[in-house]
Amino acid sequence: MKRISIFISMAALLFLTGCNKNAKVKSFMTELAAAVSSNDKATIAKMYPDAVKADSLSLVFDAEKAQIEEIEGGGWNIALGEGQNLILVKNKSDGALSVKESHGIFSFTKSLMDFALKTGLVKKDMNDATIATQLSDTAFVSWVSAAFMKSFNKKFRISKVKDDCFSYASDLTGGGEWFITVKNDCDFDFAGSDYKVIVASTTPSKEVITLDGKDLFSGAEETLRTGYLKPEFSSRITDIMDFCDPNISLKINLSTAELLGKYYNPKGDEYENYLKTK
Numbered sequence: 324m325k326r327i328s329i330f331i332s333m334a335a336l337l338f339l340t341g342c343n344k345n346a347k348v349k350s351f352m353t354e355l356a357a358a359v360s361s362n363d364k365a366t367i368a369k370m371y372p373d374a375v376k377a378d379s380l381s382l383v384f385d386a387e388k389a390q391i392e393e394i395e396g397g398g399w400n401i402a403l404g405e406g407q408n409l410i411l412v413k414n415k416s417d418g419a420l421s422v423k424e425s426h427g428i429f430s431f432t433k434s435l436m437d438f439a440l441k442t443g444l445v446k447k448d449m450n451d452a453t454i455a456t457q458l459s460d461t462a463f464v465s466w467v468s469a470a471f472m473k474s475f476n477k478k479f480r481i482s483k484v485k486d487d488c489f490s491y492a493s494d495l496t497g498g499g500e501w502f503i504t505v506k507n508d509c510d511f512d513f514a515g516s517d518y519k520v521i522v523a524s525t526t527p528s529k530e531v532i533t534l535d536g537k538d539l540f541s542g543a544e545e546t547l548r549t550g551y552l553k554p555e556f557s558s559r560i561t562d563i564m565d566f567c568d569p570n571i572s573l574k575i576n577l578s579t580a581e582l583l584g585k586y587y588n589p590k591g592d593e594y595e596n597y598l599k600t601k
Contacts, residue, residue, distance in 0.1 A: 348399050348411060349386045351420045356384035371422035373452035376459075377429040382407070398423065424450040431458065434584055442467060442593035463597050468579050471587055478508035479539075481520065481571055501549040503571060507539035511586050514538055519574045520547055533574075 351370070358366040359382040367374050374380060383403070390402040398412040407427035411420050429451035435458060439445035445457050481503060503520055507513050515536035522532040537545040577585065 345391045345399075347420065348391055348401070349389075351411065352384040352389070352401060352409075353386065355422070356382050370420075371425070373424070374422070374429075376452050376455040379430040380428055381430050382428050424452060426450055429455055431455075438464075438583070438587075438589070441589040441591065443589075443591050444594040463594060466597050466600070467587075467589075467593055468583060471583055472579060475509060475582065475586075479506075479513060479518075479573075480508075481505055481573055501571075503534070503547045503549070504544055505536070505539065505547060505573075506544040507541060509586070510541055511588065512538070512540045513586070517576050517585075519576065521572045521574050522549055523570050523572070 355367070355370050357363075358370065359380045367380070385403075388404065392400045392402070394400055394410070398410055400408060400410055402408045405427065407425075409425040409428065410423045412423045413420055431454065436445070436454075439454075439458055440447065442463075444460065444463060445454050449457070501522060503522070505518075505520065515538045518536040520534040520536065522534065523530075532549050534547045534549065537547065539545055575582070
């Protein structure tokens, strides 16, 4: 019985020793979580210098649930669950603890993060500070945007249909209508709600007709009709050249960022290709 009693006492001693060993770590984490909660930037910067790269932080520390593991060579890995963990180190000069790196603590805009992961700008195993640095590469985002818009403007367009002009049906006395063909050669379907066609008069009255777009599958085309037009809508209805490109234009209802978010389908090697251009 004494042996059992001694064994229990030793186990308890080891448990208490382990608790005491992590007491400083738990205290540090509790203080950091409180600083994050109150947005105490000065304290956060002192405890986690790289946190200045974050727009915002998300950190909840539960001492009962956190898994604290001492790392060989010095430091502690703090697993908080939900994909969050930090690595703490002890400063040699004063023995104070600080965060060396973290995962899942920085808050990032979901759409930007999705874009970064799909283009290869960010890898899932990168730590928070590295991800923040990568996401700040606005030149890459601009490069992707420019390449996308160049291709989009070339492949989603108003098609020229007759003698490089737009056809016009008229009896030359009672007016008529324009038939405008829109072609989608992009590798994605395009919603009619995302574009309009603007038809502008060449007369001094500057009359304008706005046509709603039609849904266009990849590789498809649709014909939009202006409906009946009075003869005076154009200064020279007998001259088909009056109805060419200067009078017709596409209006995309989405910003470049919205177009990228809705229609851009990265291949995964965009960032690698971008680096080759630098």
